[in-house]
Amino acid sequence: MLVGVALVFLSNSWVHAFCSSGCGSILRAPESSMGRRHAARTRVEVGGGFGFARDSFKYTGTQRPSRLSPPRQIPDNIMKPDYAEDGTPKARQLGMPWDIPVNSPEDIEGVRAASRAAREVLDIAGAAVKPGMTTDEIDALVHEETIKRGCYPSPLNYNGFPKSVCTSINEVICHGIPCTNTRLKEGDIINIDVTCYLNGYHGDCSETFCVGEVDDAGKKLVKVTYDAWQAAIKICKPGVPYSQIGGVIDDIVTKEGFTSTRNFCGHGVGKIFHSNPTVLHYKNKQNNGVMAPGHIFTIEPMINEGGVQNMMWKDNWTATTRDGKRSAQFEHTLLITKDGVEALTAKTENSPRYWWEL
Numbered sequence: 001m002l003v004g005v006a007l008v009f010l011s012n013s014w015v016h017a018f019c020s021s022g023c024g025s026i027l028r029a030p031e032s033s034m035g036r037r038h039a040a041r042t043r044v045e046v047g048g049g050f051g052f053a054r055d056s057f058k059y060t061g062t063q064r065p066s067r068l069s070p071p072r073q074i075p076d077n078i079m080k081p082d083y084a085e086d087g088t089p090k091a092r093q094l095g096m097p098w099d100i101p102v103n104s105p106e107d108i109e110g111v112r113a114a115s116r117a118a119r120e121v122l123d124i125a126g127a128a129v130k131p132g133m134t135t136d137e138i139d140a141l142v143h144e145e146t147i148k149r150g151c152y153p154s155p156l157n158y159n160g161f162p163k164s165v166c167t168s169i170n171e172v173i174c175h176g177i178p179c180t181n182t183r184l185k186e187g188d189i190i191n192i193d194v195t196c197y198l199n200g201y202h203g204d205c206s207e208t209f210c211v212g213e214v215d216d217a218g219k220k221l222v223k224v225t226y227d228a229w230q231a232a233i234k235i236c237k238p239g240v241p242y243s244q245i246g247g248v249i250d251d252i253v254t255k256e257g258f259t260s261t262r263n264f265c266g267h268g269v270g271k272i273f274h275s276n277p278t279v280l281h282y283k284n285k286q287n288n289g290v291m292a293p294g295h296i297f298t299i300e301p302m303i304n305e306g307g308v309q310n311m312m313w314k315d316n317w318t319a320t321t322r323d324g325k326r327s328a329q330f331e332h333t334l335l336i337t338k339d340g341v342e343a344l345t346a347k348t349e350n351s352p353r354y355w356w357e358l
């Protein structure tokens with residue numbers, strides 16, 4: 001229920017700051033713990049309910065919470081973001097939703113380098129995906145490859161997130177927590193969401209990978225998600241309102257009988273992990289600003305095979321579909337250039353390819 005969402009939002013000081021500046025509604029464009037969580041008019045249920053000791057939670061699909069491995073360490077020579085020690089991000093963007101930071105050439109090169117590292121790490125994680133692998137093994141690999149590149153894994157301790165990557169299988173929409181006895185099974189789909197922090201800048205990308213042979217419906221979900229995401233990227237250039245992105249995605253996925261998640265959105269990224277703009281992935285008329293050269297943000301639609309309703313596990317991270325059907329996602333960090341858009345997390349020559357890219 002929406003109350004659950006409001007509780008999460010009320011605990012977020014950014015929301016207070018934002019709302020005292022006059023947005024008039026607690027439910028407008030709040031920042032989430034990991035991505036940005038947007039309170040649209042959809043039902044959200046929180047597993048077990050807040051504050052109940054007994055876990056009466058009804059899981060909707062095949063995924064279950066599991067055990068965490070011991071915390072992973074970061075070498076002293078790696079530059080850490082301001083939340084690495086206590087979990088609380090200090091640098092925050094205040095201001096109205098249409099106030100969007102313009103990155104200097106130096107900032108752009110910073111995000112570009114972090115984005116390239118994130119791409120390399122994501123490719124390595126994706127290539128490793130196979131039946132029998134645990135999500136904790138994916139976390140270990142991402143952690144190791146991230147620090148090998150001189151980066152800090154941005155998710156680690158961001159608002160207390162316990163691991164270095166998000167691993168979201170099947171009905172998990174986003175923010176799945178890697179654990180030691182969740183094993184990939186033949187036919188699963190898994191989104192791996194990698195963010196690297198390098199020299200003071202974040203670069204953020206994700207893809208949905210198939211574990212062995214996936215059924216035709218699952219493959220269609222992954223392909224349509226990719227197509228909708230690509231179509232949205234194609235419209236990006238200076239002068240285009242951010243609100244147009246969602247309409248492009250919604251039109252494509254609705255035709256296929258799919259739905260676009262409303263409670264999580266794309267975001268600005270750079271020196272701060274999550275900033276303006278708020279990028280909604282569904283049809284909307286929100287004034288979230290207009291694209292201009294130097295803007296850097298993500299587009300990361302989460303497309304559901306079934307209904308749009310989602311729910312949250314008691315860990316306050318794992319978001320799943322309400323009907324237990326699958327959800328797929330792709331994400332790039334994007335730069336608005338003088339006359340168009342550049343994917344800073346674009347694939348390289350060595351990146352693994354999907355069946356439709358071969």
Ligand SMILES: *[C@@H]1O[C@H](CO)[C@@H](O)[C@H](O)[C@H]1NC(C)=O
Pocket residue numbers: 007008011050051314315316
């Ligand atoms: C989830 O959030 C609720 C409400 O803020 C809190 O009471 C609860 O302890 C949290 N659970 C976990 C596992 O952090």
